[in-house]
Amino acid sequence: GQQLNQSPQSMFIQEGEDVSMNCTSSSIFNTWLWYKQDPGEGPVLLIALYKAGELTSNGRLTAQFGITRKDSFLNISASIPSDVGIYFCAGRVLTGTASKLTFGTGTRLQVTL
Amino acid sequence: GAGVSQSPSNKVTEKGKDVELRCDPISGHTALYWYRQSLGQGLEFLIYFQGNSAPDKSGLPSDRFSAERTGGSVSTLTIQRTQQEDSAVYLCASSLSLGTHGETQYFGPGTRLLVL
Numbered sequence: 001g002q003q004l005n006q007s008p009q010s011m012f013i014q015e016g017e018d019v020s021m022n023c024t025s026s027s028i029f030n031t032w033l034w035y036k037q038d039p040g041e042g043p044v045l046l047i048a049l050y051k052a053g054e055l056t057s058n059g060r061l062t063a064q065f066g067i068t069r070k071d072s073f074l075n076i077s078a079s080i081p082s083d084v085g086i087y088f089c090a091g092r093v094l095t096g097t098a099s100k101l102t103f104g105t106g107t108r109l110q111v112t113l
Numbered sequence: 114g115a116g117v118s119q120s121p122s123n124k125v126t127e128k129g130k131d132v133e134l135r136c137d138p139i140s141g142h143t144a145l146y147w148y149r150q151s152l153g154q155g156l157e158f159l160i161y162f163q164g165n166s167a168p169d170k171s172g173l174p175s176d177r178f179s180a181e182r183t184g185g186s187v188s189t190l191t192i193q194r195t196q197q198e199d200s201a202v203y204l205c206a207s208s209l210s211l212g213t214h215g216e217t218q219y220f221g222p223g224t225r226l227l228v229l
Contacts, residue, residue, distance in 0.1 A: 006155075042117070042204050042220025043156070088155055100169065101146075101218065103155035 006089055006104030013079055014112055021087060021107040022073040029091030032065050032072040033101065037086045046087075047074070081111050115139070117221035119205050125227045126195055134190040134224045138207030145188050146218060147180055150202040159203075162188065195228045202226070 006023045013019055023032070031050055035043035047058050049065035049072060056063055062075045072089055089104040118137045126132050138145050143164045148156040158172040162182045173179070177195075182188040192199055202223040208216040 004155075040222065042206070042222050044220070045217055048217065090156075100158045100161060100172070101156070102158070103148075105155045106153075 004089055004091060004102060004104040006107055008107055009105070010108040010110070012110050012112060015079060015081060017079055019076040019079055019083070019109060020073060021089075022071060023089030023091075023104045024071045025091055025102075026070070027091070027093070027102075028069040029093055029102075030069075031092040032063070033090040033092065034061075034063050034072070034074045035088045035090060037088065037106075039085075043088055076109075079109075079111050081113065084109055084111050117205055117207050117219055119203075119221040119224050121224060122222065123225045123227075125229065127229055128197060129194055131191065131193045132195055132226065134192075134203050134226070136188045136190070136205030136207075136221060138186065138188070138205070139219055140186075142207035142209055142219075143185065144208045144216065144218075145182055146206040146208075147188070147190050148204045148206065149174075150204055150223070152201070156204060159190070192226075195226075197228050200226055200228045 004023050004025045033048050034046045036046050037043040046061055047056055047063040052065055052069045053067045054065040060077045064073055066072055086106045086108050088106050090101040092101050120135045145162045147159040149159055150156050160180045161169040177193045180190045202225050204220055204223045206218040206220045208218045
């Protein structure tokens with residue numbers, strides 16, 4: 001099935017560093033979502049973006065909905081060990097009652113002390 | 114309150130056998146989704162139930178895959194004549210009815226299926 005292009009695939013960073021990851025698509029989405037998945041768990045929603053150009057923060061997380069509606073980025077400031085996990089972007093197109101999410105390939109974040 | 118639950122948490126089966134995976138959504142959530150996550154990959158949409166509407170089955174990879182949702186609550190994903198490439202984590206999610214901004218999907222922990 002279709003997947004969004006997400007980069008980087010993985011990253012090692014030192015505790016305290018800022019992190020940036022992004023997602024691009026050839027298709028337009030109405031909504032962009034960012035999820036985090038811990039080992040053995042399902043994804044948990046971090047941030048939802050509903051308008052092109054929207055910039056939203058949630059604690060140390062900041063995400064933006066690209067103006068073209070084909071991309072989004074997620075920044076994590078001052079990373080801590082519990083930030084370790086896999087981060088997925090997801091795009092949604094609302095058509096009638098349909099609401100499928102298309103997921104990115106994931107960014108695996110590992111933090112070294 | 115209880116979140117989305119799935120059972121079994123792990124399933125090992127032999128090639129050619131049928132398997133059933135169960136999802137209990139959050140009470141009151143009318144929408145239910147099944148996704149498949151292969152090792153190191155993102156989530157692949159399989160099927161979507163919304164209230165009493167006909168399900169969106171556009172993501173099912175073959176006719177060996179089917180899903181039911183009984184009484185608008187519990188859902189079962191069935192894979193017939195399993196193949197090794199069916200090995201993956203199968204995730205279920207539920208949400209409230211679609212609103213202006215869509216809805217937040219809450220995921221279960223998944224069922225890890227291994228086909229030998």
